[in-house]
Amino acid sequence: MQIRRGLLIKIIISLAVLLLIASLVTHKQFPEWVGEIQSNPNTPNLPYFVLRTMLRMIAAYILVVIFGITYGLIAGLYEKPRKVMLPLLDILQSIPVLGYLPAAILFFINLFPGELGVEIASVLLIFTGEVWAVTFGVYGAVRNLPEDLKSVGRAFGLNGFVYLRKLLLPFIFPSFITGSILAWGGGWYFLVACEFMTFGRETYTLPGIGYYLASSVYVQHSIVCALFGLAIFVLLIFSIDKLVWAPLMEYSEKFKVQTLEGAEPRRKTTSHLALFIEYIFDRLDDLQDALRELRIMQRIHQRVKLPDIKFADIQFELHTVETMIDPRKMRIRNLVLFSILFAVVMYFVGLFVAASLQKPLSNFELSIHNHPEVYSLPWLTLSSVARIFVAYVIALVWTLAAAIIITRSKTLSGIFMPLFDIGQSVPALALFPFIIIVVFKYLGTGSLGVETASVLLLLTGTQWYLLFNLIGAIRHIPGDITEAANCFGIKDWKFVRYVILPAVFPAIIVGSIQAWGGAWNASIVSEYINYGGHIPFEANYSSVVLTNITATVNDKITTIPCAAGTCNGMLEVDGVGMHNASLELRSISGSMLIPLALNVSEVGQSATSGNPVKLPFYSGYVTLINPLNGSSSPLHPYSVPGLGAFISQATAEWGDPWLVTLAIATMSLTIILLNRIVWSYLFAKAERYKFEMT
Amino acid sequence: MAPILSIKNLSKTFQQNGTKVKVLNNVTFDVQEHEFICIVGQSGCGKSTLLRIIAGLEKPSSGEMLFRGTPIDGSDPKRATMIFQTFALFPWLNVRENIELGLEVLGIPKIRRHALVNHYLKITDLEKFEHSYPSELSGGMKQRVGIARALAVEPEMLLMDEPFSALDALTAQILRQDVLDIWKDTRTPTNTFLMITHLISEAVFMADRVIVLSKRPAKVIGDIPIDIPHPRSEHERDPAFYEISDRIKNLIMTE
Numbered sequence: 001m002q003i004r005r006g007l008l009i010k011i012i013i014s015l016a017v018l019l020l021i022a023s024l025v026t027h028k029q030f031p032e033w034v035g036e037i038q039s040n041p042n043t044p045n046l047p048y049f050v051l052r053t054m055l056r057m058i059a060a061y062i063l064v065v066i067f068g069i070t071y072g073l074i075a076g077l078y079e080k081p082r083k084v085m086l087p088l089l090d091i092l093q094s095i096p097v098l099g100y101l102p103a104a105i106l107f108f109i110n111l112f113p114g115e116l117g118v119e120i121a122s123v124l125l126i127f128t129g130e131v132w133a134v135t136f137g138v139y140g141a142v143r144n145l146p147e148d149l150k151s152v153g154r155a156f157g158l159n160g161f162v163y164l165r166k167l168l169l170p171f172i173f174p175s176f177i178t179g180s181i182l183a184w185g186g187g188w189y190f191l192v193a194c195e196f197m198t199f200g201r202e203t204y205t206l207p208g209i210g211y212y213l214a215s216s217v218y219v220q221h222s223i224v225c226a227l228f229g230l231a232i233f234v235l236l237i238f239s240i241d242k243l244v245w246a247p248l249m250e251y252s253e254k255f256k257v258q259t260l261e262g263a264e265p266r267r268k269t270t271s272h273l274a275l276f277i278e279y280i281f282d283r284l285d286d287l288q289d290a291l292r293e294l295r296i297m298q299r300i301h302q303r304v305k306l307p308d309i310k311f312a313d314i315q316f317e318l319h320t321v322e323t324m325i326d327p328r329k330m331r332i333r334n335l336v337l338f339s340i341l342f343a344v345v346m347y348f349v350g351l352f353v354a355a356s357l358q359k360p361l362s363n364f365e366l367s368i369h370n371h372p373e374v375y376s377l378p379w380l381t382l383s384s385v386a387r388i389f390v391a392y393v394i395a396l397v398w399t400l401a402a403a404i405i406i407t408r409s410k411t412l413s414g415i416f417m418p419l420f421d422i423g424q425s426v427p428a429l430a431l432f433p434f435i436i437i438v439v440f441k442y443l444g445t446g447s448l449g450v451e452t453a454s455v456l457l458l459l460t461g462t463q464w465y466l467l468f469n470l471i472g473a474i475r476h477i478p479g480d481i482t483e484a485a486n487c488f489g490i491k492d493w494k495f496v497r498y499v500i501l502p503a504v505f506p507a508i509i510v511g512s513i514q515a516w517g518g519a520w521n522a523s524i525v526s527e528y529i530n531y532g533g534h535i536p537f538e539a540n541y542s543s544v545v546l547t548n549i550t551a552t553v554n555d556k557i558t559t560i561p562c563a564a565g566t567c568n569g570m571l572e573v574d575g576v577g578m579h580n581a582s583l584e585l586r587s588i589s590g591s592m593l594i595p596l597a598l599n600v601s602e603v604g605q606s607a608t609s610g611n612p613v614k615l616p617f618y619s620g621y622v623t624l625i626n627p628l629n630g631s632s633s634p635l636h637p638y639s640v641p642g643l644g645a646f647i648s649q650a651t652a653e654w655g656d657p658w659l660v661t662l663a664i665a666t667m668s669l670t671i672i673l674l675n676r677i678v679w680s681y682l683f684a685k686a687e688r689y690k691f692e693m694t
Numbered sequence: 695m696a697p698i699l700s701i702k703n704l705s706k707t708f709q710q711n712g713t714k715v716k717v718l719n720n721v722t723f724d725v726q727e728h729e730f731i732c733i734v735g736q737s738g739c740g741k742s743t744l745l746r747i748i749a750g751l752e753k754p755s756s757g758e759m760l761f762r763g764t765p766i767d768g769s770d771p772k773r774a775t776m777i778f779q780t781f782a783l784f785p786w787l788n789v790r791e792n793i794e795l796g797l798e799v800l801g802i803p804k805i806r807r808h809a810l811v812n813h814y815l816k817i818t819d820l821e822k823f824e825h826s827y828p829s830e831l832s833g834g835m836k837q838r839v840g841i842a843r844a845l846a847v848e849p850e851m852l853l854m855d856e857p858f859s860a861l862d863a864l865t866a867q868i869l870r871q872d873v874l875d876i877w878k879d880t881r882t883p884t885n886t887f888l889m890i891t892h893l894i895s896e897a898v899f900m901a902d903r904v905i906v907l908s909k910r911p912a913k914v915i916g917d918i919p920i921d922i923p924h925p926r927s928e929h930e931r932d933p934a935f936y937e938i939s940d941r942i943k944n945l946i947m948t949e
Contacts, residue, residue, distance in 0.1 A: 484782035487749055488796040488847070489771045498795070502786045688827060689786040 013418050015231065036224045042212050043225070050236060053195070053208035056119070057187055060126035064134050064183055067127075069176070072138025073168070087338050089139075091345050093132035094517075094671040097190060098524040099647050099664045100349060101125055105197055105204055106356035118204050122194035129190040130183035137179025141172035174252040181245050185424070188237060189461075192429045193525075209233050210430070217433045230430060237425040247271030342669070350661035357657050367658045374659060377646065381670055384527065384642035387451075388519040391458035395466050395515060396508070403470035403504075404496055420467060428460035429525065435460070436531045445532075445556075445572060450638045454526045461522030465514035473507030474500060478691055506686040513679050520671055523644030528637055530652075532556075534570035535600055535633040536626060540612075541565060544620030550584040553598060571627070573600050576635055589618050599632040604653040608632045643667050696763065697724035698850065698886055699748065704757035705911075706743055717743050719911035720757065725851075730877055730887045732897035734942065735907030741890040744912070745853050748888065749776050761850075771796055774851040775844040779859050781836040783828040789839050790815070790824040796847040814842040817876060834865035841873065845884055854889040858896070866896075874900060874924065894942050898935060899926050906945045916945045 037043055075085040108121035145168070153167045196214035197204045205211050209232060216225035251274035354361035368374050402420075406413050435456050443449035477499065485491075485499050537560050539549060546562040553573050560569035573579060579598040584591055594615065601607075609631045613624045627633050636653070639645040643663060650659040706718040717740035725731055735741050746752045747759065750769035759766050761773055775796065783792050790811055797807045815821045818838040828836055837857060844852055857873075858866035877887050891897050897904045898920060906916030920938060922929050929935055 478780075478782070480778050480780045480782040481784065483746070483751055484776070484778060486751055487769050487771065487774075487776045488843075489769065489799050490795075494799060498799070499784070502784070505786075688829075691785055 009414075009418060013415075013422070017419070017422070033224045033228075036222055037228050040216065040220055040222060040225045042215060042220075043228075045207070046209070046212060046229075046232060049207050049209050049212050050232070052206070053191065053210065053236075056123055056194075056206070056208065057126065057184070057191065060123045060130060060187060061180070061184070063123070063127045064131045065180075068131055068134030068179070069138055072135045072172075073142060073164075076139045076142025077168075084337070084341070087334070088341050088345070089132070089135060090672060090675070091338075091342055091668065093136075094668045094675075095345075095349065095664060096521045096524055096644075096647075096667055097125065097129050098193065098521050099660075099667065100353060101190075101193060102197070102651050103353040103356035103660070105194075106358075107352060109204065110356070110358070115206065118206055122191075122206055125194050126187045126190050129186045133182040133186060134176065134179040137175040137182075138172055141175035142168065145171055170255050173255045177245070177248050177252045181249075184240070184245075188425065188427045189429065192427045209236065210427070213430050226433075230426065233427070233430070234422055234425055238421075241421075241425075244273065247273045250274070251277070342665075346661060346665045346668070349664060350657060353651075353660050353664075354657035357651070357655050357660075359655060359657050361657050361661070364658045367656050371650075371654060371656065371659060373646070374662065376641075377643070377663065377666055380641055380646050381643045381666055383640075384520075384523055384644055385670070387455060387527070387640070387642060388458060388462075388516065388523065391455045391462055391519060392512070392515060394455070395459055395463040396512075399463055399467040399470055400504075400508075403467060403474055404500060407471060407474045420464075424464040424468070428457075428522065431460055432457060432525070432529075433531065436529060440532075445638060447640075450529065451640050453529060453638075454640050454642075457526035457529075458519050458522050461518040461526075462515040465518055466508070466511040469507040469511030469514070470504055473504040476691070477503050481691070502689055503691070505689045506683075509679065509682050509686050513675065513683075516674065516679075517671065520644070520667060523642060524647050525644070527642040527645035528639045528648035528652075530603065530635075530637040530648075532572070532574040533603075533635045533637040534572055535598075535635060537567070537569050537571045538625040539567045540623045540625065541567070541617070542620050542623075544589075544618050544622070545587055546617075546622065547586050547588065550586065551581060551596075552584070553579050553581040570636070571598075573598065573635065576600050576602055583624075585615075585617055585622055587618065592617055596627070597629050598627055599630070601632040601634050603635050603637060604655060605632075605634045607634055643670070695726065698727045698762060699725035699888075700758075700760040700763075701725075701748075702758040702760075704744070704747065704754050704759060706740070706747065706752070707755045716911040718747075718754070719913045721907075721912065721914055723905055723914055723917055725886060725888065728885045730874075730900060730902045731889070731905060732901035732903075733888065733890045733905045733907060734892065734894060734897045734946070735912060736909055736946065737892055739907050739910050740912035741892075741907060742855055744907075745776070745855050745888065745890050748851075749774055749853055771800065771847045772849055774853050775847055775849045776853045776855060777837070777840045777844050777857045779856040781828070781833070781840050781860070783836055783839055783843075785828050788825050788827050789820055789831075789842075792828070792839055793842045793846050796843060800847060810846050810848075811842075813881075814846045817845070817879065817882065818842040818872070832865070833861045834869060837861065837869060838872075841876070845876070845882055848883045850884065851886045851888060852884050854887065856890055856892065859892075870896065870900060871925070871927065878924070894939050894946075897942070898922075898939050899930070904938075904942060906942055908946075916942065918942060 042049075071085065071089070075082045075089070104125055105118060105121045108124070109117040111117060112120060149167065149171070153163060191208070192210035192213065195206045195208040195210035196218070205215070209229060213226055213229040213233065216222050216229055248271075251271060350361050402416070406416050436453050439453040439456060440449050443452050481499065481503075485495060490498050537549075537551065537558075539560075539562075541562065542565065546567060548562050549560045549567050551558050551560065551571050553571060556572040556574055558569065558572045560567045560571070571581075577600060579600060581596045581598045583594045583596055585594065592615075607626070609626055610628045613628055615622045615624065634653070637648075639649065643666060647660060647663045647667070650656050650663055701724070702722050704718055704721040705716065707714050707716045709715075721744060733741050733744065743752060747754050748766070750766055750773070766773070784795065787795065793811050793814060794807055797810060802810070811824075815824055818841055820835070820838055820842060823831065823835065828839070831839070837860075840857070854873075858869055861869065873887075876882055877885060889897075889900065901920055904916070904918045904920060905914055906918065907913070908915045918938065918941065922932065922934055922938075926935075
């Protein structure tokens with residue numbers, strides 16, 4: 001009953017919020033909404049869309065489970081493979097998925113033409129966005145198996161498959177579930193990107209709820225439909241939360257090693273899902289017993305034996321799990337191994353990107369010659385770091401304040417936690433158009449506007465990691481510490497200062513690592529905003545003094561300065577396609593208005609120009625060179641200087657695989673270095689702040 | 695002489711999942727200054743709740759509790775501080791910093807804080823460990839830190855919630871005597887101690903008076919003075935020791 005009420009409240013609140021936003025943004029009323037939604041040709045397909053989306057997510061998840069458990073188990077149990085597998089994991093998970101997303105799509109489309117290729121690509125992409133959470137969860141749990149349980153296993157002769165079935169798999173189950181929940185969160189994020197992609201001349205789509213959302217914005221231009229799609233999406237995520245993850249979380253309590261005497265007796269799990277899982281395993285056990293009777297298992301064991309787990313290795317391990325390699329322990333040999341692994345991985349990434357862009361990888365001298373921007377890579381990296389840092393600080397401040405305030409009162413908690421849940425489940429990429437529209441409207445599209453939009457977009461990929469880690473940490477402050485503090489007069493602000501802030505320090509570190517990872521990924525789409533942009537403008541004049549040319553494209557006005565016979569600049573446009581524009585030529589003597597039909601083509605396409613047009617203007621001539629009626633200019637999206645923008649630009653505009661790979665490698669290396677130098681160090685410092693289980 | 699703590703008809707009812715649970719039922723007793731009182735009862739009978747109310751961490755549902763004649767309202771470290779079964783030390787502070795915490799919050803200047811901490815480090819025999827962190831200490835030493843921390847603010851009363859339950863028998867034995875020595879030590883201004891325990895032998899070993907509580911809802915079913923002279927380790931085999939222990943045990947078992 002309690003669960004149902006919570007879900008009901010969440011649904012009501014999310015509907016209310018959405019209705020509010022809808023009425024504010026669209027200035028329309030309810031009957032009009034219904035009409036608009038009904039007139040959308042995609043709406044009747046929504047149930048099918050939801051089905052396809054779920055199938056996609058489930059297919060990706062099955063792959064994630066197989067890979068994650070296998071990799072995590074092997075790396076966790078066997079020391080020699082671990083030496084390679086752990087750094088490899090580090091490298092693989094630092095590669096930003098959005099960096100090779102376009103490449104992946106193109107690659108698989110070339111292999112399997114049509115929708116099949118796009119489907120395979122998207123499943124694999126969702127897989128890469130989800131797999132590391134599960135792999136790390138499994139690995140961490142395997143390494144954390146308590147000594148006494150291992151001893152019992154050894155004493156009873158557990159080894160091989162039996163060890164797996166009876167001890168290891170049950171023990172890692174809670175971490176596996178937590179990892180899976182995180183994984184699906186990541187999956188939803190990429191899902192929207194995978195179901196509606198535009199680059200080059202093509203738009204690749206897949207039937208799904210993300211497609212409905214994106215097409216509502218980009219094709220039907222209907223905010224109402226977009227919000228409706230968002231509502232369905234959120235409802236879907238909530239349902240999965242309540243029907244799948246909540247029961248599984250409760251069931252996983254059974255497997256947790258409790259060292260404290262529980263105050264509450266554990267309730268018996270009644271969820272159908274849990275009972276189903278137990279039923280399956282019971283039947284498997286029965287099967288194993290039956291097979292043993294037939295001596296089949298022995299024969300299989302003789303043929304297929306898992307390598308013996310060397311208990312001696314496990315016995316003398318450290319208790320703390322190193323999921324991150326401590327920089328102080330990095331020796332030359334590890335460094336060399338790491339460099340080799342890194343180079344190999346990046347080589348394959350390069351091949352992949354080259355195959356997808358259908359250009360050779362080899363000619364790096366030519367690339368550098370064509371695009372000397374590559375020399376500014378270090379500065380671009382620093383610029384991205386600075387921008388992410390700004391977004392990070394903003395996120396940290398508000399999430400810390402929110403977490404402290406929320407956990408103080410049950411009523412505030414009851415109102416805001418559902419809102420945060422909603423906020424977190426809404427896939428950030430789906431929010432981008434809304435944020436961009438609002439920021440550009442109020443702050444313009446100059447540096448200030450674009451940088452602000454960029455930082456806000458980064459925030460959407462960052463803040464939730466911090467918020468939920470912080471709330472969890474504050475809730476986990478042991479009751480006796482709180483009582484001791486109260487008894488010594490530590491209350492209110494003093495409590496925040498003396499207890500909460502130190503207690504959440506480990507959570508801040510963990511949350512920050514995840515937040516920065518999310519930010520780097522988000523930077524690829526946050527620093528290069530494909531939502532309108534600029535096209536180049538060029539004109540010459542003679543025998544007359546032009547002061548400037550004012551161009552009006554739809555409702556965007558740009559003033560191009562003129563000096564020394566030429567006017568050069570970038571015209572602002574709101575998107576791809578034909579635009580009706582007008583140019584106002586201004587001089588001291590007077591002005592002239594010229595209509596112009598502008599054709600803005602896709603990012604990265606080559607421009608088609610015509611012959612320059614010479615126009616008489618007072619006592620002289622103005623020669624329009626670019627743009628002209630009948631010519632087309634490729635869009636240059638809004639961007640800020642940064643590494644993410646460079647990757648996007650190199651992919652979309654220049655189509656240069658070597659530069660793309662170089663930039664991805666730079667981002668990956670930066671992430672790994674920051675992890676090793678900054679976060680590892682802080683993580684070690686945070687040891688002191690962890691509460692022990694007595 | 696007026697009692698330092700006077701409890702009259704104290705009752706407490708909790709709301710748990712919609713049902714009301716009465717844990718304390720008209721508890722009445724007094725505590726004189728310089729007394730060492732032990733409160734015994736079965737697990738779950740409400741002893742801890744009673745102690746938390748005395749500490750000001752909970753409010754009673756009805757009844758009266760007076761400290762030196764005035765009603766208790768909220769927690770006040772100068773009135774009483776507490777020692778916990780689970781030690782409740784702040785893991786990010788070392789021994790010295792943990793002991794100093796209460797003093798810092800009271801706004802005591804640094805020099806005096808330093809002197810106080812040194813004093814209580816000496817009394818609890820922790821001088822060699824002042825820079826260690828709780829994770830590096832054994833259970834017994836952690837509890838010593840808890841004791842030092844509670845005494846450093848020099849409260850009028852010291853409250854102890856099953857302080858030795860989480861320790862092994864040998865360490866608990868040593869600490870019991872240490873606590874008694876501290877109680878008798880004239881260098882520590884705190885001399886009224888209230889301790890909760892479920893071990894009858896522990897209560898008889900330590901207390902001037904044993905208050906026996908019934909099962910939930912708890913009421914006072916016995917208020918037994920203990921005359922055995924200190925050091926009681928020399929009298930543990932006396933008939934008087936056993937006689938009192940049996941009396942308490944019967945009270946608990948037969949109600």
